[in-house]
Amino acid sequence: MKKTGQLQAVWGVLPILVFLFLWEIVGRFNLFPGQFFFPPFSSVAKEFYHLTANGVLGKNFISSLTRVLIGLISGSTAGIAVGIFMGWKDIANKALNPIISLLYPIPALGWLPLLMLWIGINELLPITIIFICSFFPVVYNTTTGIKNVDRRYVYAAETLGASNMRILFKVVVPLALPNIFTGLKLEAGMSWRVLVAAEMVAIPTGIGALLMQAESLVRVDIIMVCLIVLSIMCLTFEKIFALAERYIVGKWSNYA
């Protein structure tokens, strides 16, 4: 069993090692067209070390992380609350669904020009963009999850004497968790993508801003460092929610 696990880990890492090796070869021997703009992996790793050691990467990373955490947590919390309300109360669904349906298709970055005028270029701007980016999909998935809970569970809870609130929070919301997590997982990675775009356009700090500075200095190695950090953060955030889902829902996910 342990051996199989180790073998799987090797198979997970091996393609990445091969990729890094090929990258190193292509970069070192100038095998890529436009050789000046393609540094080998070792140069990128060295720059990663420099940026970490002099605190530039850390400072920008913390700025971005803070914005993502505030935006994602507030957007998801609001999304879950509104989604529960819409899923549970038909009247709320009838009142809000047309509005949500109209606003949901707008790409989060589409709000940027409007928000720049309304909010100005400050910390609140990327947080608001991430809030919007998280809010709508989480509302949609939560509403769907609540509405899709089999009515028999509600009937069973009713006949057992549970109050409406008890039915909602002890039966319906837990059973809607798989859907809610689908929304959260989707938005966990998406929030980083949206953040970088906002930072690139309007904000002077953060990973996105560092990317733009590197571009103006033609520092391809720094750009690649930023892209690697973004890739890792997107994956990490998605993984955190996937693990949380497995921990919370995995125990009982095979419905009776």
Place this chain on the structure above:
Amino acid sequence: MPDIRLANVSKHIFRGINLTINDREIFVVVGPTGAGKTTLLNIIAGVTHYSGSVFIGGICVDKVSPGKRGVGYLFQGLALFPHLTIESNIAFGLKALGMEEDVIKNRVVSLMEMMRIKHLSSRYPHMLSGGEKKRVALARSLAPSPQILLLDEPTSSLDHQTAKYLRSELINILRKLGITTVYITHDLREAGEIADRIAFMSGGKLEQVSTPKEFFFNPQNDCVSQFVGMPNILECTRSRILASGLVEVTSGEIRMILPYDGSNIKKIAIPPEDIFISDVMPPGPALNRFTGVVEKITELNSTVRVRVSVGKNTLLAELPEAAFDELSIEEGSKVYVVIKLRRLRYVE
């Protein structure tokens, strides 16, 4: 325990139903799919809207919420909460009633012991077998000490042995608790075994409400007799005890030996599906085996009805089409008739 009365209750196909289910009675409802059986339970439980009135213990409960009707409901499909352990499932209703932790724990443990599921307490429903899930669902519905129990096909989708075992346990529990029970089943044998009265529903109408004996021997209309399978009824001219639990009965030229604890059998009802026909002599002892002549063969949808005369008696057998195809018989053929004892019904 209270009685249940439905006065002019309607819901979709369910129109103007009037029905009284007596205190402590086990009232079994049978009928084809879509007859409105589950709707009847949902109306009594109050989990669906309806017109008309429902009285429990003489009190109108139309405005009373499901949780306050004193009803335990075992749903078809069970509806065990998948995110709660078995212990938490059973405790759910007790917590909803605001009972103290100690009282809840004791009650849950005693129910789990009664249902023999104590070893499953920390598992989740998806980890359980079909029979175990049914026990948990029953324990959960009994936990708040309901005055009425509604059981929607509690033994369905179980293998024959498990269903039989669960049924006998269920009968013991229901008799012990003396709880007014409405029990839905498709299984006529099960209905006959446990019912004080049987109701037959079809198309939202109550076609017949009667004791099991009346139900099986005197179907009141074609609809009921088609469902029951109009039995062969033999008038017994003589019956005598051979040994303890064994009786020999005579009806014309037919002489049968039956497992029975009484002595004075007047009528026997034999379902047509329980009459076996063969064109060659079946192996084994010649017990309850007769020779007869095929009078008429009628092909139905997936079965074939064969009317056989045995002396002055006429028996109607119903065979699966595949089984009939293996026989080489026609009207006038001599055949062997074997009566299966599985579902015989008697009138003393």
